[in-house]
Amino acid sequence: MFELAAVFLLCAVALSYLIVTETDLLKAVAYSGVFGGLILLTLYVLMAPDVILAYVAISVGLSTGLMVFVVSKTTRHEVV
Amino acid sequence: MKKLITLSIILLAVLAGAYYLSSYLAPRAELNALGEFYLRNSYFGEHSAGSPEVVTAILWDYRGLDTYFETAVLFMAIISAVSIFRNIPSVSFHPRGFTNITKTGVKIVGLITFVAAATTAFHGHITPGGGFQGGSMLAVVPLLVIVGFSKKALEKAGLNKERALVIRTIGLLTIALAAFYPLLAGGRFMQNLSIYPKELYGMLVSGSLSLFNMAEFLAVGAGFTIIFLLLSNPEGGSEA
Numbered sequence: 001m002f003e004l005a006a007v008f009l010l011c012a013v014a015l016s017y018l019i020v021t022e023t024d025l026l027k028a029v030a031y032s033g034v035f036g037g038l039i040l041l042t043l044y045v046l047m048a049p050d051v052i053l054a055y056v057a058i059s060v061g062l063s064t065g066l067m068v069f070v071v072s073k074t075t076r077h078e079v080v
Numbered sequence: 081m082k083k084l085i086t087l088s089i090i091l092l093a094v095l096a097g098a099y100y101l102s103s104y105l106a107p108r109a110e111l112n113a114l115g116e117f118y119l120r121n122s123y124f125g126e127h128s129a130g131s132p133e134v135v136t137a138i139l140w141d142y143r144g145l146d147t148y149f150e151t152a153v154l155f156m157a158i159i160s161a162v163s164i165f166r167n168i169p170s171v172s173f174h175p176r177g178f179t180n181i182t183k184t185g186v187k188i189v190g191l192i193t194f195v196a197a198a199t200t201a202f203h204g205h206i207t208p209g210g211g212f213q214g215g216s217m218l219a220v221v222p223l224l225v226i227v228g229f230s231k232k233a234l235e236k237a238g239l240n241k242e243r244a245l246v247i248r249t250i251g252l253l254t255i256a257l258a259a260f261y262p263l264l265a266g267g268r269f270m271q272n273l274s275i276y277p278k279e280l281y282g283m284l285v286s287g288s289l290s291l292f293n294m295a296e297f298l299a300v301g302a303g304f305t306i307i308f309l310l311l312s313n314p315e316g317g318s319e320a
Contacts, residue, residue, distance in 0.1 A: 006098070013094050017087050049208035050135040053200055057216040062304060065223045069311040 186228035201297035211296025219304030251299030
């Protein structure tokens with residue numbers, strides 16, 4: 001069962017690299033939502049329902065929403 | 081291609097690091113003394129918190145002081161956000177929002193989210209969940225309405241910044257009063273059982289735990305709603 005958590009966490013590491021290097025900011029926000037989902041699955045495998053209930057609302061809902069608001073106040077594409 | 085090479089190097093490094101560390105981290109075979117104390121006492125024991133849900137018992141009873149000040153930190157953060165935005169006028173405009181399909185979807189999902197949030201918060205002393213969890217789920221509902229309809233639609237329905245501030249203050253005042261009341265009744269700060277009843281009309285309320293959960297539910301939900309109302313203010317008023 002814990003191997004599953006390791007797989008989810010490895011996917012999360014790969015996604016975090018994608019988030020950092022992505023220049024389309026809206027895509028990066030969407031990736032971070034998926035990243036939250038992977039962490040959620042890890043927490044589910046590790047049997048922490050209390051953390052999941054807070055994390056599902058904050059990572060997938062609130063923080064993604066906040067970031068979309070922030071992106072809408074700047075430009076969509078990151079200028080390097 | 082360059083991305084893929086960097087990514088595989090990172091993944092290999094993480095795997096190697098985990099493999100190296102795993103020999104030092106032996107899985108734990110038994111509970112430590114503190115964990116065992118909480119598990120044995122939270123519902124049945126001598127130092128009972130009256131709650132079968134151990135996490136909530138720790139949050140609002142055994143380590144209640146930590147949660148009290150954590151709530152105070154959230155309170156200060158939202159107050160500072162409100163004070164930063166104080167001179168920016170609230171622009172009223174009415175964008176068209178999304179199509180009817182999205183709006184109907186938002187209505188259905190919003191109702192389900194609201195019920196789920198309330199259940200999480202009000203059953204927080206029995207099942208996993210609690211005030212903060214329920215409150216952050218509750219805050220998703222106004223966010224959905226702002227995105228799917230508009231900020232104006234939310235304000236027309238009666239939830240504007242001032243009302244949200246009032247709801248939040250009611251929640252925080254309830255927490256403060258429930259925390260200080262045991263001092264007046266001759267107990268300790270945030271004392272739970274023997275000051276507050278464990279059962280009310282045959283319902284398990286776990287002393288002050290369910291009261292704290294409901295108050296935190298209101299405070300956190302309304303607090304996040306204020307932030308979303310402030311952030312969805314269009315700058316200049318011409319475009320969203």
